[in-house]
Amino acid sequence: MSILPNILFAVILSIGIGYFARNVKKLIRNIKLGQNIDRSDNSKERWKNMAMIALGQSKMIKRPIAGFLHIVVYLGFIIINIEVLEIIIDGLFGTHRIFRFLGGFYDFLIGSFEILAFLVLIAVLVFWARRNIIKIQRFWKPEMKGFPKNDANYILYFEMVLMSLFLIMNAADFHLQHVSGGFGHYHQAGSFPISQHIATLFDGMSNNLVMLIERAAWWLHITGILIFLNYLYFSKHLHILLAFPNTYFANLNPLGAFPNNETVTKEVKLMMDPNADPFAAPENPEAIPAKFGASDVQDLNWVQLLNAYTCTECGRCTSSCPANQTGKKLSPRKIMMDTRDRLEEVGKNIDANGGKFVDDGKTLLNNYITPEELWACTTCNACVEECPVSISPLSIIMEMRQFLVMEQSAAPTELNSMMTNIENNAAPWQYNQMDRLNWANEQ
Structure with missing residues (x-):
């Protein structure tokens, strides 16, 4: 038997995995451009979050129809990859259905894969219809134009093709397994509850032609998987991989708890200390940040940059945003997409300049995200x-609001007035603090 197909497969596999590793390295480099933040606390709670949210899809089922369909596709992606392991071994060593020695368990596995593949096809068709025929509003927001809009459809087409190739491959295999007197290395193995019905299409064809169809589907299926794997880096589907670290490193504090700026906290404590010298030099000047808030991606922390790459672009955030619902320009999904796009731009800048970032005259603030969007947030x-x-x-x-206020004094007039009143009157209203309780006398 010629080993050329095995060599060709090894080359294709090496190229696919090598390119994927290169993209992973670039991804990690870009995320590490962010500021350091410690998310090593409460590991037990973090593992629980990852298990419930990333693995268990607990937040998806809040919208039952989409949630159930997504779980079907997710399970299909995870479980059918066991079949990919068999394909890789067969491709490298020239075997065919190497795991068939598992007997009844193998039959159960292949049968389960087929049912899942069929359910994935149905789910993907429903997702396609929701997006392109029903046109659910959150999929048609202004930021969902060009590549973001097409990307969602590309993924659906990818999944349709991969699942179809899997079933065609199995159908041809099933047909050849049942040739009277046997045919080549196609020994009876596996259970084919779905593809056995497709196999009737091969009745009357020559066995050699059916084998050609089986081999073509086999090669296209594994090559398509490698192409899809490398497409992930450029796609919203990167969340397949990043959802796990993203949920693990998520903020565990109550949602309404905003972090204090340590420098400002120390300054306020100093002002409140009657024994402090207001003209004394700072005890640790190096601890004072070079910039308050964030104007570009390098000012954000690495978890926020991980967030940007993990965004699924599902639009649930935007569809629930009260500012967006009332016609404001703010779209939380766009915030994440803009952050990711700017981070990619910075990464390409670094690649083009020998590993160093060269100022390109752009920033995340203003060039991607406008102050109008930021101040619309409630x-x-x-x-x-x-x-x-x-x-x-x-x-x-x-973070970007903080930059506008503390670095550029660019808050809206109403907010500036409120902050001035708090500073002068210890209240947001414009009257003397001695008069603050006058209303009580009117009761």
Whole structure:
């Protein structure tokens, strides 16, 4: 038997995995451009979150129809990959259905794979109809144009083709397994509850032609999987891999608890200390940040950058955002997409300049996200609550707001007036603090 097919398979496999590893390395490099943040606390709770949200899909089922269909596709993706292991071994060593020695358990596995593949096909068709025929509103927001819109359909087409090739491959295999007197290495193995019905299409064909169809489907199926694997980096489907670390490193604090700025906290405590010297030099000047808040992706922390790459672009955050519902420009999904796009732009800049970032005259703020979007946010945390993979668009919004206020004094007039009143009158209203309780005398 010629070993050329095995060599060709090894080459294709090496190229596919090698390119994927290269993209993973670039992904990690880009995420590490963010500021350091410690998310090593409460590991037990973090593992629980990952198990419930990423693995158990607990937040998906809040919308039952889409949630159930997504679980079907998710299970199909996870479980059918066991079959991919067999294909890889067969491709490298020239065997055929190497796991058939498992007997009845193998029959159960192949039968389960087929049923899942069929259910995935149905789910994908429903998803396609929801997106392109029913046109659910959250899939047609302004940010979902061009590649983001097409990307969702590309993924659905990919999944349709891969599942169809899997069933065609099995149907041809089933037909050849039942040739009278046997045919080549196609020994009876596996249970084919779905593809056995497709196999009737091969009745009357020559066995050699059916074998050609089986081999073509086999090669196209595994090659398509490798192509899909490498497409993930450029696609919203990257959440398949990143949902696990993203849910593990998610913020465990109550949603309404905003982190204090340590420098500002120390400054306030100093002002309140009657024994402190207001003109004394800071005890540790190096601890004072070079910039308050964030104007570009390098100012955000690495978890926020991980969030950006994990975004599924499902739009649940935007559809629940009260600002967006009332016609404001703010879309939490767009915040995450813009952060990811800018991070990719910075990464390409680094690649083009020998590993160093060269100022390109752009920033995440203004070039991608406008102050109008940021100030439309009500900080209600609806977007954070809705996200199926624990992403926090609000944390990025608040960082950029802090930059506008503390670095550029660019808050809206109403907010500036309120802060001035708090500073001068210890209240947000414009009257002397000695008069604050006058209303009580009117009762």
